[in-house]
Amino acid sequence: MLVSFDTPSTLWVGAGARFRLAEEVQRLGVGRILLVTDQHLLSTGILDDFQAQCQSEHIEVNIFPQVQPDPTDENVAAGLKHLRECAAEALVAIGGGSVMDAAKIIGIAVNNPESLSAFQGYHKIPKSGLPLIAVPTTAGTGSETTKAAVITDTTRQVKMMIFDRKLLPRVSLVDYELSLSMPPQLTAHVGIDTLAHGIEAFVSRKASRMTDPLALSCIQLTARYLPMAYQEPENREAREAMALAACQGGMAFTNSSVCLVHGMSRPLGAIFHLPHGLSNAVLLPSVTRFSLRGAPARYKQIAREMDFSRDRTSDESAGEALQEGLKALNAQLGIPTLRECVRVSQSEFESYLDKMAEDALASGSPQNNPVVPSANEIRDLYRSAW
Numbered sequence: 001m002l003v004s005f006d007t008p009s010t011l012w013v014g015a016g017a018r019f020r021l022a023e024e025v026q027r028l029g030v031g032r033i034l035l036v037t038d039q040h041l042l043s044t045g046i047l048d049d050f051q052a053q054c055q056s057e058h059i060e061v062n063i064f065p066q067v068q069p070d071p072t073d074e075n076v077a078a079g080l081k082h083l084r085e086c087a088a089e090a091l092v093a094i095g096g097g098s099v100m101d102a103a104k105i106i107g108i109a110v111n112n113p114e115s116l117s118a119f120q121g122y123h124k125i126p127k128s129g130l131p132l133i134a135v136p137t138t139a140g141t142g143s144e145t146t147k148a149a150v151i152t153d154t155t156r157q158v159k160m161m162i163f164d165r166k167l168l169p170r171v172s173l174v175d176y177e178l179s180l181s182m183p184p185q186l187t188a189h190v191g192i193d194t195l196a197h198g199i200e201a202f203v204s205r206k207a208s209r210m211t212d213p214l215a216l217s218c219i220q221l222t223a224r225y226l227p228m229a230y231q232e233p234e235n236r237e238a239r240e241a242m243a244l245a246a247c248q249g250g251m252a253f254t255n256s257s258v259c260l261v262h263g264m265s266r267p268l269g270a271i272f273h274l275p276h277g278l279s280n281a282v283l284l285p286s287v288t289r290f291s292l293r294g295a296p297a298r299y300k301q302i303a304r305e306m307d308f309s310r311d312r313t314s315d316e317s318a319g320e321a322l323q324e325g326l327k328a329l330n331a332q333l334g335i336p337t338l339r340e341c342v343r344v345s346q347s348e349f350e351s352y353l354d355k356m357a358e359d360a361l362a363s364g365s366p367q368n369n370p371v372v373p374s375a376n377e378i379r380d381l382y383r384s385a386w
């Protein structure tokens, strides 16, 4: 089987990776950067170190601190305006998935005048953008190693999945010390996102021998260390493991794919504004149950990696144990049910089922699932997750 595998050119992983920023900016041969982040991170003072490094190397730093959670096309337009005004030659994204995704598209938009909706889907970006250095502060989305960005189209109320090699950061600095102050709830949400990346990359129809080892390592690390990181936020071993899991999960799914969980999760984010990890978490157990028959041996292996199936020998019973284990993990991490987190009545929720099923299928992700669902089955899955 012929496979391709894309990663950032340079990855620094481990404590102190953040201190490589100025050196890596210099290696890009640029002297003026736009640092993209959000208001919360700006207020914590986390940027001070980065600015000091750049200052001592005479690198001009401009800051765009206005990235919103679940960034929109309007948010990207504001960042692009800022980028044009300061004429930065490279972008540095310091933050979670929203910040990294917004920075990726701001950097692309400067060289591509089309409306962002023209880039939705796979490999639709005509020209490369500015070089990007990604510095994740949460262990979750894996955006630091992916060629994907999710931006909401405010006109159509659609979370656009934009996937293109041109979105890969040139350099990523994965320093778990930046995630030590993440609160438990955010740790849980982004951690389940990481787990969903590992699971979906492994069961995907596009999985390969290049992505399998990364996906399995991601699953194993998350099963072992996410509850620990949730309960003991300052546990360095757990934070280090989760940063590695997120990075490996990103590499795995971006070279394999995500599947039905992510396909169904995006409409919940676009319409009901559920955080990405949370919308994955509420869907993961029921979508796993639906998909088991498409890849029973693979799901059995996942159940083993997560230590859910010690006494279950058949594929079927291991699959059941996996689904039960995922439910128990949600409970352990304080994840509410879909009904509890979507603050609308059941009838209002159901009025969106047709749109959500259509948008999920249009994203292309469900087509990589071990069992490819019909629109009707997707509607039923939303109902069963309720």
Ligand SMILES: [Fe+2]
Binding pocket: 141, 193, 196, 197, 262, 276
């Ligand atoms: Fe995700």
